[in-house]
Amino acid sequence: MKKIINLCLLLMLGQLGINGAHATCKDAQVPGEGEARGSGCRERPALQVMACEPEWGALAKEIGGDDVVVYTATTGLQDPHRIEARPSLIAQVRRANMLVCTGADLEAGWLPLLLRQAGNPRVQPGAPGYFEAASFVTKLEIPTRLDRSEGDVHAAGNPHIQTDPRNIAQVAEALSKRLGEVDPAHAAAYQSRHAAFSAKWNTAMQRWEKRAAPLKGVAIVVQHRGFPYLSNWLGLREIATLESKPGIEPSSSHLSAVLAQLQRQPAKMVIHAAYQGDRASAWLASRTSIPVVELPFTVGGTPEAQDLFSLFDDTVQRLLKAVQDTGSGQ
Numbered sequence: 001m002k003k004i005i006n007l008c009l010l011l012m013l014g015q016l017g018i019n020g021a022h023a024t025c026k027d028a029q030v031p032g033e034g035e036a037r038g039s040g041c042r043e044r045p046a047l048q049v050m051a052c053e054p055e056w057g058a059l060a061k062e063i064g065g066d067d068v069v070v071y072t073a074t075t076g077l078q079d080p081h082r083i084e085a086r087p088s089l090i091a092q093v094r095r096a097n098m099l100v101c102t103g104a105d106l107e108a109g110w111l112p113l114l115l116r117q118a119g120n121p122r123v124q125p126g127a128p129g130y131f132e133a134a135s136f137v138t139k140l141e142i143p144t145r146l147d148r149s150e151g152d153v154h155a156a157g158n159p160h161i162q163t164d165p166r167n168i169a170q171v172a173e174a175l176s177k178r179l180g181e182v183d184p185a186h187a188a189a190y191q192s193r194h195a196a197f198s199a200k201w202n203t204a205m206q207r208w209e210k211r212a213a214p215l216k217g218v219a220i221v222v223q224h225r226g227f228p229y230l231s232n233w234l235g236l237r238e239i240a241t242l243e244s245k246p247g248i249e250p251s252s253s254h255l256s257a258v259l260a261q262l263q264r265q266p267a268k269m270v271i272h273a274a275y276q277g278d279r280a281s282a283w284l285a286s287r288t289s290i291p292v293v294e295l296p297f298t299v300g301g302t303p304e305a306q307d308l309f310s311l312f313d314d315t316v317q318r319l320l321k322a323v324q325d326t327g328s329g330q
């Protein structure tokens with residue numbers, strides 16, 4: 001009996017260490033995402049993870065399983081560059097044991113404010129609970145000169161790393177290690193879930209690459225510079241961008257220049273992320289014969305993209321359909 005009480009006390013202390021004033025028990029969680037309530041010492045509490053974008057929320061669930069409660073700050077239909085620092089988000093940062101975000105300045109317009117308002121030392125930059133996915137992959141489009149007149153986003157290299165599944169694999173490995181550091185009691189579980197995910201992911205990547213073979217060398221136009229990693233992975237050739245500066249609506253003179261370029265150098269499709277309106281893409285499509293392709297960009301961007309696996313199933317499917325609809329060749 002005394003042994004049981006001691007164990008109970010130990011677990012309670014463990015809870016305080018992990019969750020501070022928000023001691024929770026896994027078995028007392030409310031259904032669905034987000035908040036977990038309750039107290040007691042029947043089980044160790046789940047780690048509270050706040051993901052900035054849906055792809056990292058999905059990955060944290062893959063690796064964290066029942067040992068984490070994941071709250072995702074944004075949906076696949078929100079622009080991750082521009083999020084309002086709402087009080088509900090501040091509350092989530094305040095209770096988080098770990099933050100899983102893209103970094104590379106993607107959240108520069110909103111995350112620093114959330115971190116300041118929340119004042120939670122566990123997830124401040126430099127703390128083990130602060131995880132930036134982009135720091136674990138090789139970034140593309142790192143500018144050679146810093147000039148704010150070039151637009152105010154992507155100054156640290158292109159942050160949209162989630163469109164290449166090889167990047168997801170690298171982030172998954174780093175995330176499983178970091179989860180184990182923040183929550184050592186479950187380190188073995190994070191490691192074994194990562195091993196299972198990794199095996200499944202490698203098989204899926206081979207399947208996607210095989211299916212996507214007809215996309216190699218296909219010329220495309222992008223609305224926002226959101227897809228260099230996808231293009232790099234599949235061998236798509238981005239020949240023009242509708243936004244002349246990232247995050248800034250294209251001017252009519254720039255659109256006319258792109259149109260003139262496409263007459264000399266045709267493209268197969270114009271792509272945009274689901275969270276963005278398709279105004280510029282539709283304008284181009286109405287003046288050329290090329291289709292507009294909406295890509296999910298992240299989990300939840302389209303009804304089909306329900307998790308990380310279906311995100312890439314759907315992305316490849318939509319690109320292939322556009323190529324098939326416009327005929328073969330480049």
Ligand SMILES: [Zn+2]
Nearest residue numbers: 153225226246
């Ligand atoms: Zn961007």
